[in-house]
Amino acid sequence: MYAQMVKTGIDHIQSKEEMSPEERAFQDRVDADIKIEPKEWMPEAYRKTLIRQISQHAHSEIIGMQPEGNWITRAPTLERKAILLAKVQDEAGHGLYLYCAAETLGVSRDELLEQLNSGKAKYSSIFNYPTLTWADIGAIGWLVDGAAIMNQVPLQRCSYGPYSRAMIRICKEESFHQRQGYDIMMKLAKGTPEQKAMAQDALNRWWWPSLMMFGPSDADSVHSAQSMRWKIKINSNDELRQKFVDQTVPQAEYLGLTVPDADLKWNAERGHYDFGAVNWDEFYQVIAGNGPCNRQRLRTRVKAYEEGRWVREAADAYAAKKAARAQARAA
């Protein structure tokens, strides 16, 4: 997802008997769907896991601005340009809400950005793929935002109050993003033969990386089990992936496009689509930094941050001077 394979730092799920009275009271609140708020007691592992998860999500929003930003200056009409710019702007906004949500857990935005810039923090594997044609902007909106929504809609109900509220705001905008992506694909699919080929090519390249977004099967993962118990993860990776395939295949059919999977078939017995094996080697390579754009994405981010340093310093210096002058006048 936008957060993939988040570690919890634990090695087994505690039974209620093993828990301290505080831990038990905490788990009871979570079980009763009572939101946890920043000032309340929480297990250290819960706090740390949430920081990892929320910051990974925030970093994904910020890095995600690059592949789409790549087409802002080349959008084909004034309206498309305005919509794309507004969308990428929304992503900056999502990054902001999420960094704010993470800050309620006692970590600053600067610290988190430092972790991103140093390569220590992860972001979603999907943003390490290049946007080669205009159709990729459609495919990202349709598939990538579509996959993100699958995960984020249930997270609106997650146990941590600030994260849940950030998700509610973000989901409203994401569904608009997905619609605009599908709308781009629709125009291309109903357009000239070249446009249709462009749409098919984008689907071919983005389909499998989109399925990878959900992460490898976590049926046996102790981290996922713990996160689900804490209600900061609601569904398993396989469940969400299946749901995404089931929802997306008919949309592709409606567009007249072919999903690039020879094994894709409706299974009436299961009431779901069967689909082929995901290339997890590729996924692990991308996660390890060897995707087509990992280095480029990180370099671009670091460059913006470093080149902006003098601006941020100037803004701070000016604010300090202004405050000092106001104080001097008051004295």
Next chain:
Amino acid sequence: MAEQTTLFEYLLRLGDNALILGHRLSEWCGHSPALEEDLALSNVALDLIGQTQLWLNLAGEIEGKGRDADKLAYLRDAREFRNVLLVEQPNGDFAATMARQFYFDAWHYLLLRELSGSKDGRIAEIAAKGLKEVTYHLERSRDWVLRLGDGTEESHRRMQAAIDDLWMFTGELFESDEVDEAMVREGIGPDLAALHEPWLGLVRATLEEATLTVPQPGWAQRGGKRGIHSEHLGYILADLQFLQRAYPNATW
């Protein structure tokens, strides 16, 4: 008929200024010094793209040859563009972007204020809408001139360099030709020379408060309004128009 051609030409100037500056600002998205600036620069760019659509659609209507804002934006070559040279200057560092913005916003604000009293109701309406947006743009770019001018030593040095570098592109804003003169005669547009004093007053006051030195009057670069541009515009159009040129007659 001659009048319509003049009005068309005038509207192209208004639309192209917004189009090219909006495009330049959109280049910053994802690369600015802080997330807050990604948001703010995009807001200004979005306002300008919106203004572009209004001005160029009206231009196309006046022309009467079936061209709308998109056709005008995406299917003219550089020699047919009518924006002032200032707005096509490269983004440079953040100081250069903000100096360009401040010079332009101060002028744009004064121009739209006059145009919102235009005898042509369609122009007055677009100008009044734009004026609300540009009032905020000016507040913001003025604020950045202050912060960078009176921030650190480095920011002061960079801001002064940007203010000096771009100064030669400000003269063109106040020069009138037969198109501007015709607009004045018909009560459609203001006398551009009359905007110079209030503009200079605003610029002087801001630069002084920012501890920056006001550049000396000097040679003004000109030509954008007649379609004689800098080399930069061709590259902007290569990006902007790529898809429309590569796939003629497709709809997007």
